[in-house]
Each structure stands twice: as structure tokens, then as C-alpha cells.
Amino acid sequence: MDKAPYPTGTHSLEQRLRHLEEQARFTLDVLEMASTLGDFQTCINKLHEPTALLEETILRIGELVHFSASAFYLVDENSSDFTLSLCSPALFREMLDAEVQHLIDNGVFALAVRENRPVTVYSRDNMYRLVLHVLATTSRTRGMFVGVMSKGERNLSGILMSLLSIVLKHCANAIESFELYRLFRQGDRDQYLFVDSLPVPVVELSAVGEVVYANAAAVQLRLAQGDSFFARVAQTSQGLARSSIVQCGEGESVNGVRLELTGEADNILPVILHAAPWKTGTSELHVRCILVPA
Known part of the structure; x- marks a missing residue:
């Protein structure tokens, strides 16, 4: 005996159920797409x-x-x-x-x-x-x-x-x-143009003491971009220099710190360090240092 066809009401209910399932899947797809559109x-x-x-x-x-x-x-x-x-x-x-x-x-x-x-x-x-x-x-x-x-x-x-x-x-x-x-x-560009014209040495250091910027006067002290600042500090001033840079990295300025740098032929160059934390345009924390001859 052939099965009787579904009653109209049951068939209509199944169609509505399928339609709602499709709508639910479509809604989920749209929400997933929306979540990635701004990435x-x-x-x-x-x-x-x-x-x-x-x-x-x-x-x-x-x-x-x-x-x-x-x-x-x-x-x-x-x-x-x-x-x-x-x-x-x-x-x-x-x-x-x-x-x-x-x-x-x-x-x-x-x-x-x-x-x-x-x-x-x-x-x-x-x-x-x-x-x-x-x-x-x-x-x-x-x-x-x-x-x-x-x-x-x-x-x-x-x-x-x-x-x-x-x-x-x-x-x-x-x-x-x-x-x-x-x-x-x-x-940043305007600041660097001004700093480069200063007669006193100015360097900008990364958190680990790498020179990321040096003006013309600093280059004359053998402090160029890519150098380690601490490599130019005399052994007698190493501890004071490192603690000063750490202090700046923690957000505090240091002023009037006397250091000794090594010049050509290992001669000693006494300087007064003034340093302050400074954020670049890309929000990196650097330490900007002014080295005034003592």
C-alpha cells in the first residue's frame, strides 16, 4: 500500500522549518563575515x-x-x-x-x-x-x-x-x-632637524642602550647610530650609566650625572649626563640623552 502524502499542514511546517534553518545559517555566515571585515x-x-x-x-x-x-x-x-x-x-x-x-x-x-x-x-x-x-x-x-x-x-x-x-x-x-x-x-622629523643643529652631543637610546639616533656633535664623540652607548662609557662609570638608563626606562628623568666616556686612543672625556624617557611617534620608549662636556 502506498503511503499517504503528508497533510498540507505538516508539509508547510517542514518547509518553514527548512527556511528557518537556512536563515539561521545565513545569519551566522553574515555575523562571521562582519567580524572579519574590519581586520x-x-x-x-x-x-x-x-x-x-x-x-x-x-x-x-x-x-x-x-x-x-x-x-x-x-x-x-x-x-x-x-x-x-x-x-x-x-x-x-x-x-x-x-x-x-x-x-x-x-x-x-x-x-x-x-x-x-x-x-x-x-x-x-x-x-x-x-x-x-x-x-x-x-x-x-x-x-x-x-x-x-x-x-x-x-x-x-x-x-x-x-x-x-x-x-x-x-x-x-x-x-x-x-x-x-x-x-x-x-x-619627529622637525625635532630631529632642530636637535641635529645643536652644538652639544645628543643621543637617543633604545631600552638596551643601543644608539638609535645621534646628532653631529655626538658622532664626533664616536657615538653613532647602531653603536652601544655603554661601549663608549669608561669602566669606572659603567654602573652609574646603566642605572641611569634603567631609571629613565622606568619613566623617571636623571639630571647632572657625571660620567666618563672613552675617546680616541682611550683618552677619558668627562661629561654631564641629562636624560629623559621619550616616546617616539610609533610609541616606542626611548631615552634621550644630552652629554654636556664637564
């Missing part, structure tokens, strides 16, 4: 331009949405204008520049800056859809992302829109971190 591998403190960050962001976005072209407009720190920093592929550059200028003129670009979500508009020739999303942190606007889609492409779902926002939020935060590191590096 930028680029070493920000070693970058000199944000291009690598933008390229990595395009790769992340490509895991979610297929855009015919992607572009980033970053805010110029001097003029506050939005300037095209990256367009991929480059053949869309002129088209996007013209479209963005049109959106600036009609006020849509300003609207997208105020919104913290994707804004979709059609291109002037009605062949493409442009997805605009501001790059903003809690403190300021950093730029604008513009994605180009064919008019026939399916609309982005709410979930994809949310994931796109997550990626671009992390991108904005990474750009802000890059800008802070850039300012720190600029400050």
Missing part, C-alpha cells in the same frame, strides 16, 4: 600614503558587492576639498570625476556626507547607479566612497548595505589612525 592587516605606522588602506578596502568590498568601479575621495587637510585619491579601474576616473562634480553642484553629494548610510543615485546618462557612502569617524569626515553599478544589477539588500557600512566605517578609522601617525612622524 585590516596593513601596518598603518609604516605607511606614507593611505593608498594601501584604500586598496585593501576595495578588496573587502569586493567580497560583498560587485561594483564595476570603486573610487575614494579623501578630504584634503589643507583645503577641506574632496579629492580623488583612488579609482579602480582607472578608466572610470574621468567619468566619476564628472559625475561627482555634478552631484556636488546639485547638492546630492552634501546630502550623502550628512547621511551615515549608503545613498544611491543614477548617473546623468541613466546607464549606471552610483552608491555613495561617507567615510566618517566619531570626530570628523574623512572622505567619500563611490561605487559604480550597472543599471541592470540587482538592488543591494539591507544586509549588504549594513556590511558595506561596517567596512567603510573601519576604513575611515584606519585613515584617521594613519593621519595621526603621519603627524607624529612630521613632529
Whole structure:
């Protein structure tokens, strides 16, 4: 005897159960993807331009949405204008520049800056859809992302829109971190230019006493980058020199410590050490020393 078909109610319940299981798996996949979207591998403190960050962001976005072209407009720190920093592929550059200028003129670009979500508009020739999303942190606007889609492409779902926002939020935060590191590096360069002009020897030491920077006057005392500071200290001053550097490594300054250095032909050079802990732009703890001839 053939088995009777499932009653309509039971069949409907099984379909709903399968649908809920698929939705649960999809939700878990989305959550897992969202947890990795902000994991930028680029070493920000070693970058000199944000291009690598933008390229990595395009790769992340490509895991979610297929855009015919992607572009980033970053805010110029001097003029506050939005300037095209990256367009991929480059053949869309002129088209996007013209479209963005049109959106600036009609006020849509300003609207997208105020919104913290994707804004979709059609291109002037009605062949493409442009997805605009501001790059903003809690403190300021950093730029604008513009994605180009064919008019026939399916609309982005709410979930994809949310994931796109997550990626671009992390991108904005990474750009802000890059800008802070850039300012720190600029400050470091200005300080070193000033220190190098001083007539007194100045050296910067690592936590183990390696010379990581020496101005011109220090080089004349045979203290050059890569040397060990303690190798130039006379045996009679070794203990005092090491305890002074340790004290600075613990966050305390030392002043007026009399040391003896060895010069050429092992002649003794008495100096007065003034040292202080100092953090570089990359947050490494160094010891900056001034060696005043005694």
C-alpha cells in the first residue's frame, strides 16, 4: 500500500522549518563575515600614503558587492576639498570625476556626507547607479566612497548595505589612525632637524642602550647610530650609566650625572649626563640623552 502524502499542514511546517534553518545559517555566515571585515592587516605606522588602506578596502568590498568601479575621495587637510585619491579601474576616473562634480553642484553629494548610510543615485546618462557612502569617524569626515553599478544589477539588500557600512566605517578609522601617525612622524622629523643643529652631543637610546639616533656633535664623540652607548662609557662609570638608563626606562628623568666616556686612543672625556624617557611617534620608549662636556 502506498503511503499517504503528508497533510498540507505538516508539509508547510517542514518547509518553514527548512527556511528557518537556512536563515539561521545565513545569519551566522553574515555575523562571521562582519567580524572579519574590519581586520585590516596593513601596518598603518609604516605607511606614507593611505593608498594601501584604500586598496585593501576595495578588496573587502569586493567580497560583498560587485561594483564595476570603486573610487575614494579623501578630504584634503589643507583645503577641506574632496579629492580623488583612488579609482579602480582607472578608466572610470574621468567619468566619476564628472559625475561627482555634478552631484556636488546639485547638492546630492552634501546630502550623502550628512547621511551615515549608503545613498544611491543614477548617473546623468541613466546607464549606471552610483552608491555613495561617507567615510566618517566619531570626530570628523574623512572622505567619500563611490561605487559604480550597472543599471541592470540587482538592488543591494539591507544586509549588504549594513556590511558595506561596517567596512567603510573601519576604513575611515584606519585613515584617521594613519593621519595621526603621519603627524607624529612630521613632529619627529622637525625635532630631529632642530636637535641635529645643536652644538652639544645628543643621543637617543633604545631600552638596551643601543644608539638609535645621534646628532653631529655626538658622532664626533664616536657615538653613532647602531653603536652601544655603554661601549663608549669608561669602566669606572659603567654602573652609574646603566642605572641611569634603567631609571629613565622606568619613566623617571636623571639630571647632572657625571660620567666618563672613552675617546680616541682611550683618552677619558668627562661629561654631564641629562636624560629623559621619550616616546617616539610609533610609541616606542626611548631615552634621550644630552652629554654636556664637564
